[in-house]
Amino acid sequence: MRWETALIRLAELQARLLELTSAQPDEWLYRQFHPDLSPLGWHLAHCVFIEAHWIKACLLDLAVPTELDELYFPDRAPKARRGARLPLRDTLLAWSQAQQAEHRALLANGPLSHPLAQDAYIVRFLCEHHAQHLETMRMALAQAQYQKSPDNAPNDLPPALATVTHSAKSSQRPTWLPGSGISLRQGHYRIGSTESVFDNEQPQRDVRLNGCRIARRPVTNGEYLMFIEAGMYQRPREWSAPGREWLARSGAQAPGLWRRRDGAWRQIGPDGMQALQPEAPVCGLSWFEAETFARWAGGRLPHEYEWEAALRTGGMASVGQVWEWCANRFHPYPGFRSFPYAGYSTPWFDGRHYVLRGGSRYSEEILRGCASFRNFHTPEKRYLFSGCRLAYDA
Incomplete structure (x- = not known):
C-alpha cells in the first residue's frame, strides 16, 4: 500500500x-x-x-x-x-x-x-x-x-419479522444439503500472509489438510432457534465438560445478544433492539455454544486452517457477517517472531484463547472478510458479534 x-x-x-x-x-x-x-x-x-x-x-x-x-x-x-x-x-x-x-x-x-x-x-x-x-x-x-x-424497545417492528416462528418439532435438526457446501480435498493449502501488519499471521506456509466439507454460509437464527426449542440449554449432558461448567455458571438460555420480549426473540445491536431475522447469521455465541450446536447438528467447528483454505478456494458466502468461531486454540505459526512488540500476540498463546475468523457486519472494511486475520478470545465470551459455520469430515 x-x-x-x-x-x-x-x-x-x-x-x-x-x-x-x-x-x-x-x-x-x-x-x-x-x-x-x-x-x-x-x-x-x-x-x-x-x-x-x-x-x-x-x-x-x-x-x-x-x-x-x-x-x-x-x-x-x-x-x-x-x-x-x-x-x-x-x-x-x-x-x-x-x-x-x-x-x-x-x-x-x-x-x-x-x-x-x-x-x-x-x-x-x-x-x-x-x-x-x-x-x-x-x-x-x-x-x-x-x-x-425492554419497555424502551420500539413497538413498530415489522409484524412479519417480530417473531421467529418454527413449525419444526424439537427432534428436527439442520441437515446438510448436497451441493450446499464447499469440498476441500486432501492436500496442501497456503495459510497466512506475507503482507499482514500482525505477527500472528506470519510466516506464510503450506499446511496439509484432510478432506472435509464446509458450509457455504454461517448458522442462521432460525437454525439456532431449533437448538433452543430442542431444549439443549436444559440438557447439560449434551455439552462437553467445560461447556457444562460454563452453562451452570452463566445460566445462559439463548445467545448473548438475544432478548425475549412479548413472547418473541429479538436481537440487540449497537443501534438497539431489532426483529430477529430467521435467515440472518446467529450472533452472540460463546465458543461453548457454537461447539455444542455444531455437534448437535451432526457436524463440527472448522479448524482455522480449513476455514482459511475454504475462503481462498472460493464459494464461501456471508463472510464478514459474524465472527466465526473455529475449533482450535490460538497458537503461533512455526517460525513465529513477535513484531512490532511482544505484547500483541505472545501473551495470548496460553492455551485458553480460541480463534475467530472472518469479521462481522460491525467490522471495518479492512478487517471484514480478510482471509488471514486471526481474532482470538477465551471461549466464554458472548458479547462478541460471533457465530459459527459448520464443517463435516469427508
Missing part, C-alpha cells in the same frame, strides 16, 4: 472514532457497560495515545507525556478505573482532534527510510488497531442497549 493511500485510510478511521464518540451521551463516554469492555471515551483516548507512542516516540524519537502511559496503556490502566480518569467530554474531544491532526502532519513529513515506515507499515498497523477498537466500541454500545429496559 502506498504511503499516501495509507494516510487517507488513517484519516478516515480517525474521523470515525471521533464521530462515534461524539454521537454518544455524556454518561456513556465514562460508563463501563461490561466488565470486559472499556468506556467509550477511553477507546478514543487510547487510540490517540497509541498514535503518539508509535509516531512520536518510536518513529520520530519525540517525547510523549509520561502521565499518559498510566492512563492509556492497557496493562497500566485497570478497566474498572478507566472511566473515572478520563477528562471532561469537551476536553477529550478537542485534545483527540488536535492530536490526530498533528499525527497526520508528522506522518506526511516523516522519515520514510525508518524501518517502521517501510511499505507504510506503521500507518497500516494503526489503521487495523483503530478498526479493532471501533468494533469493540460497537460491542460496548450493544451492551448499553441490552441493559436498557
Whole structure:
C-alpha cells in the first residue's frame, strides 16, 4: 500500500472514532457497560495515545507525556478505573482532534527510510488497531442497549419479522444439503500472509489438510432457534465438560445478544433492539455454544486452517457477517517472531484463547472478510458479534 493511500485510510478511521464518540451521551463516554469492555471515551483516548507512542516516540524519537502511559496503556490502566480518569467530554474531544491532526502532519513529513515506515507499515498497523477498537466500541454500545429496559424497545417492528416462528418439532435438526457446501480435498493449502501488519499471521506456509466439507454460509437464527426449542440449554449432558461448567455458571438460555420480549426473540445491536431475522447469521455465541450446536447438528467447528483454505478456494458466502468461531486454540505459526512488540500476540498463546475468523457486519472494511486475520478470545465470551459455520469430515 502506498504511503499516501495509507494516510487517507488513517484519516478516515480517525474521523470515525471521533464521530462515534461524539454521537454518544455524556454518561456513556465514562460508563463501563461490561466488565470486559472499556468506556467509550477511553477507546478514543487510547487510540490517540497509541498514535503518539508509535509516531512520536518510536518513529520520530519525540517525547510523549509520561502521565499518559498510566492512563492509556492497557496493562497500566485497570478497566474498572478507566472511566473515572478520563477528562471532561469537551476536553477529550478537542485534545483527540488536535492530536490526530498533528499525527497526520508528522506522518506526511516523516522519515520514510525508518524501518517502521517501510511499505507504510506503521500507518497500516494503526489503521487495523483503530478498526479493532471501533468494533469493540460497537460491542460496548450493544451492551448499553441490552441493559436498557425492554419497555424502551420500539413497538413498530415489522409484524412479519417480530417473531421467529418454527413449525419444526424439537427432534428436527439442520441437515446438510448436497451441493450446499464447499469440498476441500486432501492436500496442501497456503495459510497466512506475507503482507499482514500482525505477527500472528506470519510466516506464510503450506499446511496439509484432510478432506472435509464446509458450509457455504454461517448458522442462521432460525437454525439456532431449533437448538433452543430442542431444549439443549436444559440438557447439560449434551455439552462437553467445560461447556457444562460454563452453562451452570452463566445460566445462559439463548445467545448473548438475544432478548425475549412479548413472547418473541429479538436481537440487540449497537443501534438497539431489532426483529430477529430467521435467515440472518446467529450472533452472540460463546465458543461453548457454537461447539455444542455444531455437534448437535451432526457436524463440527472448522479448524482455522480449513476455514482459511475454504475462503481462498472460493464459494464461501456471508463472510464478514459474524465472527466465526473455529475449533482450535490460538497458537503461533512455526517460525513465529513477535513484531512490532511482544505484547500483541505472545501473551495470548496460553492455551485458553480460541480463534475467530472472518469479521462481522460491525467490522471495518479492512478487517471484514480478510482471509488471514486471526481474532482470538477465551471461549466464554458472548458479547462478541460471533457465530459459527459448520464443517463435516469427508
